[in-house]
Amino acid sequence: MRAFTYERAKDVDAAVAAAQNPGARFIAGGTNLLDLMKVEVEKPAHLIDVSRLPLKDIVDAADGGLTIGAMVTNTDLAADKRVIERYPILTRAIVNGASAQLRNQASTGGNLLQRTRCPYFYDVSKPCNKRAPGSGCSALQGINRMNAVLGGSDACIAVHPSDMAVAMMALDARIETKGGAKGGRTLPIAELYRLPERTPERETNLEPGELITSVILPPAPPGRQTYRKVRDRASYAFALVSVAAILDIDDERKVRGARLALGGVGTVPWRARDAEQGMSGAVVGDKTFQAAGEVAVAGAQGHGGNDFKIPLARRTIARAFTDLTAKA
C-alpha cells in the first residue's frame, strides 16, 4: 500500500471540490478499495472519506418509489421494511452477497462501483488491460472459470461482481450524482456501466470527481420478483450465475410483463431485454421460460473454463421464472 493523504468531507459540495485534487479518490465503506490498495492495484494519493456524508436515508418518493442515499449500508438497505415489501428482489440480492460483516460496511454507492475480482486484475505481475491498458488480457487464454460470457471483448472478459446492481438493473434504478463537468445529473443505471470494448479500464460513464449521491427506485413493477444466485459454496462466494426475474401474468396465464437481469456472466450487470420482449404475451411454462433462457445467452461466448456458465444460465433462468409461477 502506498502512503496517502486523507480528509473527511464535511458535505457533498466539499467532497466534490476535494475530488479535483490529482490522484484523489472517494472512499466509503472501503471494502474493495482498501483490498486493491494493499495489492498495489489502486494507488490513490489522496482519499476523500464520504462515509459520513448525510446520505444515509431511504426516503419515499411521491410516485411510490424510493430514494436511497448513497451511504446507506447494504445491511440497512436489505433490512428496510419498504424494500422487503416492495422490492424483495433487492433484499434477496443483497443478502446473497458477501458476508454480514462486509454488508455492514459496504455502501450503496460503493457497491455499484466495486471492481472485478478477476484474479489477474489483482496480480500486478500479470498482464491485465483493465489495470494496465495495453498490457493484454491474461484471462482470455488463462484460468477463466469465473469470467464473463456476455459483453466481453478481445481486451477484457472480467465479470462485474455485484449482486445488488443486478437487482437494480431489473428495477430500472436511476443514479443521481453531484460533481463532474455538469455538476450533477440523473442517469439510468444501464447507462452507468460501460462495456469493456477497447477501454476496459473505463468501467463507468461517471466523470472524474463525480459522486453518486443516491439511487432512485421507480415504483415496483407489477408481478412477482425473485433473485436466484448459483455459487460454489452456500454463502460468501461470488455468483457463477445469478438471475433477477420479475414476472407479471394475466388471468390466462400469459406474460403481461417480464424483467430479467443476470449476474456472474456479464462484464456489466446484464439486462436481457431481448428475452423479456420474447416472453411478452406468451403462455407461461417450460417452453416459454426455456426460450427466454436461450434468447438471454444467444450472444454468449465461452472461453474454456467458463463455458459451463452458458447452459447454467439457461437452466437458472428457466428455473427462476418457474418458481415465480408456483402457487403461493
Added chain:
Amino acid sequence: MAHVIGEPIDRIDGHAKVTGKAVYAADAKTQKLAFGAIATATIAYGEITSIDASEARRQPGVLMVMTHENAPEQAPWVPKAEDPFARPKPQLDSKKIQYFGQPVALVVAETFEAAREAAALIQITYLANKGAFDIEAPDREIKDPKTDVVGKPAASKIGDIDTAMRTAAVTVDSTYKTPYQNHNMMEPHASTAEWTGNMLTVRSAVQLVESAHQCIATTLKVPPDQVEVIAEFIGGGFGGKLPVYGDAILAALAARELKRPVKVVLTRQQMFHVTTHRGASIQRVRLAATQDGTLTGIAHESVAQTARADDFVEPIVAPTRSLYAAPNRLTAQQTVVLDLPIPGSMRAPGEAIGLLALEQAIDELAVKLDKDPIELRLKNEPKEDPEKHIPFSTRNLVACLQQGAERFGWNKRSAKPGANKQGQWLVGMGVAAAIRGNILRKAEAKVTMNSATSATVEMDMTDIGTGSYTIFAQIAAEILDIPLEGVTVKLGHSSYPITPGSGGSFGASSCGAALLDACKKLKARLDKHEGPQGLSAMGRVEPGDEYKKFAQFAYGAHFAEVGVDADTGEVRLRRMLGVFDAGRILNAKTARSQMIGGMIWGVSSALFENQEVDTRYGSFVNVDLANYHVPVHADVPAVEAIALKVFDEHANALGSKGVGELGICGAGAAVSNAIYNACGARVREYPITLDKVLPALG
C-alpha cells in the same frame, strides 16, 4: 485417583486465547521493534539480472533493504538430511529463481506500512527461462523415487495384479485427479527476532520447535545454545508450519544487522507461494473382484508434483497397502518435477488424497456388483496386515462402519441414483472408510512439583490449536493426583525437553506418553515421601518393537448425505457422521473438535479446494480466501463425530492413537459417493464443482 484423562475438559488456554493474552509470534511486544516486508519473485524460473532498490531506500523510515547482493553469509542448503526440517534454509543467497513468489528482498522499516510500500518500489529485472509447470504435459519429467517422505518404499508388489484383472468377474479401472491445495491456516507465518548480545531469540509460528532451532542456528552459523526458539501459541499449522521459511531467517538476519528486534509476517497472498502446499496428483486405481465381492486384486498408482527446488514424495498409496484384503496387490508412486513452489505435508499427507481415489473406486465396484458398499467393505476385511503379514494392534473398522450405519440411518438409502428427490434436491448418501498410520516418536518431558498440590510440566512440544496444553494438564493431574488447576503446562521453548513437536498426529501420543512416564516416576518418589516441593522427574518414550510386531493404524467410517440441485448441479452437504477408532481418547472435547475439523476439511477437498496453476506463468492464480474456497458455516451443517471406546496397548502406555489427521481421511470420498448416489454423477476430478455435475443432470 481422580479420573481426569479423557474427560471433555475445556481448553485451559481458551481464556487466554479469546482475551488476547496468548502471545502469538506476531504479537510479541518489544522495544524498538522494526518491521520487515518481503518482496517476492515475479517469474517462476530463471535469474535476477538487476536490482534497483534506490527508491525503496529513499523512502522515509526505511532502515535496510536486503537482497542477494548484500545478504549476510549463511550455510548452504542441502538436498537431503535425516530431519529435513532442520536443514539450513538460506535466504536471498543467490540470484537464481526457482519458483514464482520466492523471496527476493527484505525491506525493514520503522512501520509495517513503510516497509510494505518500499518493498513494492524495488525494481528487479529477470532473465526468465522456460520452466515446467504442467503436471500433465506430454514432455513432463517423471521420477521413480525409491522411498516416500517417511522413508517407506515408494512401491510394493504382491502376486500378479494384471492376471487378477484379466481373470476377474468384475473390475474397476479408474483414474482420479486431485488439485493443488493450500493449508491456509488462520495465522500467517510470522516471526519476531531479537538479539541480546550473542543470544538470539526467535518467536516463530513453527510446529517443530527443535527442528526450527537447529535450522535457524545452522543457517545463521550460530551455536545452537545461543538460539532460543519460542512458539507458545500457533494459529493452525496442518503441516504448513513444519518447515522454517524466510520470515524467521530474514527476521533473525536483519535483527543482527540492525541491532534491534525485527518482525516479519507473510501476507495471505504470499502464503500461497512462499510456503509449501499439497501437490496435485493423478491416481489410477484398479480393483478385481469375484461376483460375490471378494477382492482378488487391488492396485493404486499415483503421480504427484514435486519441485525442482526441493523433493517431496507424498505417500499417496499408503492406505491402500493395509485397508483391504486381496491376494494380488500393487502400489507405485511417481513424481513429476516442476518449477512450481515446493509441495509438502498437509493434513494427513498421503491418506487425505489417496483415499479420495481408493474409496471412490470401492464405491464404483459396489455399484458394478450391485452390492451395498458397507457389505463390500466388510467382505474384504483383512485378518492381518495384508502386505506385512503381521497382526493389527487394534482394528475396529467393522465396528465403525456398523455403528455408523445404524446411527446414520443407512438402511433408508436407496442404492439407485436419483431415487430420492425432495423438491428441487436430489438427495443421496455415501460412505467411506478412514485409515491413518499411527506414529510414535522419541520424546522427553519434565515435571516438577511446586507444592503438594501443584506442578509444572515442560516440553518443547507445540499446541497448534489441537489442545496439547489441556491434555498434558489432564495427564499430570491424574497421575500426580493433584487438581487440574494446579498444573502449569509450559510448551514451545527450545530450552525445554525435546519432543517431536506437532505433526503426523504423533504429538499427543509421543509427548503424552513421555509425560506419563515422568509423572509416574515422580509419583513413585512422592509416595516414598520425597519432596514434594522442587522435586522433579524426566520421562521419555521411544518407539520399540511394538511398531514392528504390530501394524498400527487409526480407523473410521464416514457417512455423508448431500443434496444436488436438479437444475443447477449445486452440491450441498446436509449432514455427516464420522465414527472413529483412535485408541484411547485423551480429551473427549478437543478430540471431537479434531475429528470434526478433519471431516470438514474432507468435505472441503471434495467440493471446494483448488489452487489453480496458470501454466503459462508458473504461478498459482487464486491466492486469497475470496477465490480459494474453504467451507463457510452454511456449508457444514450437522457434522457429528463419535469415538469408539478403545485402548491400544501396543501403541503406547496411554493407549492412544493419533487423532488429528484421522478425520480428513476418507471424508471427501463419502461426499463424492453421496453425490453419485444422489444424481448419478461420478466425478473423478476433484473438487466436484457444479460444472462437473451438470452434464449428468437431465
